[in-house]
Amino acid sequence: EIYIADGHHRAASAVKVGLLRREENPGYSGEEEFNYFLSVLFPHDQLMIMDYNRVVKDLNGMAEDVFLSKMRELFSVKPCGAKPVKPQKKGTFAMYLAGGWYLCEISDADKSDDPVEGLDVSILQNVLLSPVLGIGDPKTDKRIDFVGGIRGMEELERRVRTDCAVAFAMYPTSIEELFDVADAKRLMPPKSTWFEPK
Numbered sequence: 001e002i003y004i005a006d007g008h009h010r011a012a013s014a015v016k017v018g019l020l021r022r023e024e025n026p027g028y029s030g031e032e033e034f035n036y037f038l039s040v041l042f043p044h045d046q047l048m049i050m051d052y053n054r055v056v057k058d059l060n061g062m063a064e065d066v067f068l069s070k071m072r073e074l075f076s077v078k079p080c081g082a083k084p085v086k087p088q089k090k091g092t093f094a095m096y097l098a099g100g101w102y103l104c105e106i107s108d109a110d111k112s113d114d115p116v117e118g119l120d121v122s123i124l125q126n127v128l129l130s131p132v133l134g135i136g137d138p139k140t141d142k143r144i145d146f147v148g149g150i151r152g153m154e155e156l157e158r159r160v161r162t163d164c165a166v167a168f169a170m171y172p173t174s175i176e177e178l179f180d181v182a183d184a185k186r187l188m189p190p191k192s193t194w195f196e197p198k
Contacts, residue, residue, distance in 0.1 A: 047175065050150055052172075053148075053167065055168075067132075071104065077095075083101065085101045085103050090120060091105060091106045092105050095169075096160050106120065111123070115186060116184075116186050119189060121191075139190045147159065
């Protein structure tokens with residue numbers, strides 16, 4: 001069985017372009033270069049999924065202390081000082097706010113056995129980003145951006161110092177979680193996996 005993970009949207013787009021060009025070309029033979037696109041396959045045990053982190057431009061009108069109070073209502077929040085802290089297990093994420101790092105834990109009430117809704121990125125979106133920060137559609141909302149884990153925690157700090165108000169460092173989605181979503185014939189949420197090799 002083959003799982004198409006990160007590239008499924010790109011492959012679908014390439015197929016659509018190829019079909020459109022086929023319709024536009026009355027002398028279509030099947031040998032044209034637009035009939036092909038580059039792909040690569042890796043065994044699942046040779047792939048690494050890194051964290052795909054979030055940065056948000058503003059706090060949706062809240063002061064930093066008000067936002068932090070709201071975070072404490074929704075999650076277990078432990079201050080960790082100025083040194084970056086990475087989440088070490090599923091159900092946790094780190095937050096960088098006002099020059100400080102916090103380790104946050106998702107409450108049991110917000111966890112789910114559903115293969116998509118149970119992903120940490122889905123829980124963050126459904127519990128915090130949408131209802132509190134007003135990020136309705138992360139694919140189109142200009143107030144959120146995504147930072148691949150390969151760029152490191154320093155990039156999250158840099159973004160908060162320059163053009164964002166808060167950053168969230170996620171625990172990486174596992175290969176098993178990806179397989180569970182594929183087995184359920186569902187789609188991964190946007191920007192939930194950063195694959196290496198890319």
